[in-house]
Amino acid sequence: MRPQLSPKLPRMSITCSSQAKVCADLTMKMPQVLAKWQQKPKEKQKWLVLYNFPSPDRFSTAKAIRQACIEHGFFYLVNHGVDEELVKKVFEQSRNFFSLPVEDKMKLLQRNHRGYARLYTIKLDPNPSTKGDAREAFYMGPLADGHNQWPSEEDLPSWRSTVETYYQKVASVGTKLLSLIALSLNLDEDLFEKLGALNDPLAMMGLLHYPGDHLDSSNEEIHGASAHSDFGMITLLATDDVPGLQICREKSEQPQVWEDVPSLSGAFIVNIGDMMERWTNCMFRSVLHRVLPPEQERYSVAFFANPSTDCIIECLESCCSESCPPRFPPIKYSDFMQERLRLLYDL
Numbered sequence: 001m002r003p004q005l006s007p008k009l010p011r012m013s014i015t016c017s018s019q020a021k022v023c024a025d026l027t028m029k030m031p032q033v034l035a036k037w038q039q040k041p042k043e044k045q046k047w048l049v050l051y052n053f054p055s056p057d058r059f060s061t062a063k064a065i066r067q068a069c070i071e072h073g074f075f076y077l078v079n080h081g082v083d084e085e086l087v088k089k090v091f092e093q094s095r096n097f098f099s100l101p102v103e104d105k106m107k108l109l110q111r112n113h114r115g116y117a118r119l120y121t122i123k124l125d126p127n128p129s130t131k132g133d134a135r136e137a138f139y140m141g142p143l144a145d146g147h148n149q150w151p152s153e154e155d156l157p158s159w160r161s162t163v164e165t166y167y168q169k170v171a172s173v174g175t176k177l178l179s180l181i182a183l184s185l186n187l188d189e190d191l192f193e194k195l196g197a198l199n200d201p202l203a204m205m206g207l208l209h210y211p212g213d214h215l216d217s218s219n220e221e222i223h224g225a226s227a228h229s230d231f232g233m234i235t236l237l238a239t240d241d242v243p244g245l246q247i248c249r250e251k252s253e254q255p256q257v258w259e260d261v262p263s264l265s266g267a268f269i270v271n272i273g274d275m276m277e278r279w280t281n282c283m284f285r286s287v288l289h290r291v292l293p294p295e296q297e298r299y300s301v302a303f304f305a306n307p308s309t310d311c312i313i314e315c316l317e318s319c320c321s322e323s324c325p326p327r328f329p330p331i332k333y334s335d336f337m338q339e340r341l342r343l344l345y346d347l
C-alpha cells in the first residue's frame, strides 16, 4: 500500500493573530541587515526575523518560532554562526561546478540521488501537467555513508572540503534550531533525539543553479522549481539575493495566491517540512513554495534536515487531544521519502 501523503481530515483551524511581526526590539546586533530590511515595504516585513539566535532567552525565542511556524511556515535566521566567508566560498564553488563542461558534470550524474541532476530532469511538482524544472543541481547527503560523488580535486581544488565543511556547519545550526522547535511545542529540548530522528539523519544538501537564460519554445508553464513542499523536518536555504522564491499559504484555494519571499542578505530562509507538519498535526505548516524561472542567473544552497530513515513520525502528544485527534497515521520516514522521491523523478 502507498503511504498516505496528505491528510484525509479537513484542515484544523488555528487560533493565532493573523500578522506575525518582525521582532520588535531589533537590537544593535545586525544593524545593516535589519536597516535594509526595514526599508522594505511594510507588507514585506511581516515575516519573523530571528536575529537573537542562539539566545540566552530560549523561551522567548521558542515562542517567536512557534508563532512564525503556525502563521507562515517560513522565517529568516540571522546570526546563525555560519561564517559569511564560508557561505561565499560555497557559492563560488557552486558556480565553479556548474561552469564545468557538461561532459564533466555528466561524469557525476546522480546515483542514489547523489551527484549531478541535469536541467529539466527533476520535477518538484508531482502534478502531471507541469514540465521538468528549469534548474540543474548537485546533491549530497551524510558525509560518512559512502554514497556521495565528488568532482576531482584536480578539476576543482578544495571543492569537496568547502562543501563538506558547509554541510557540517549548517547541520549543527539545524540541530540547535530543532531543539528550539521542540521547546516551542512545550516539549523537552532533546525531543528529536529521543524520537530517534537524529540517530543517523538523512540530511541532504542541494547546490542549485537556475540558468536564467533558458528558452521557452513551447508555451508550457516552466518553473525554476515547481510548486512543492519539502519533505523533511526543516530546510535551511541560502540564496544569492536574486529573487524568485514564492510561497502559497493555502494550497487548496483556487486560484492559488503566490507571495514573494524577499531575500535578506546573510540570512538563512528556514521552512517547515512535511515531517514536522505531521508531528505537529498540521499546527506547524509545511507551506507550498516554488521558484519562478529567474530573468537573471540564480544560485541557492538548500540544506534539508531530514530525520533518520527508520524514524517513525507520529503526532506529538502536545499537538493532539480528544477534540483534535491525529490527522495522519504513523509513518516511517523511509517509506514517506521513497514515495516522494519516486514522484520527483516520474517525468
Ligand SMILES: O=C(O)CCC(=O)C(=O)O
Pocket (backbone or CB within 6 Å): 206, 208, 225, 230, 237, 239, 245, 289, 290, 291, 300, 301, 302
Ligand atoms: O532555490 C530556492 O530558492 C528554493 C529551492 C527549494 O525550494 C527546494 O529545492 O526544495
Ligand SMILES: [Fe+2]
Pocket (backbone or CB within 6 Å): 228, 229, 230, 235, 289
Ligand atoms: Fe523546497
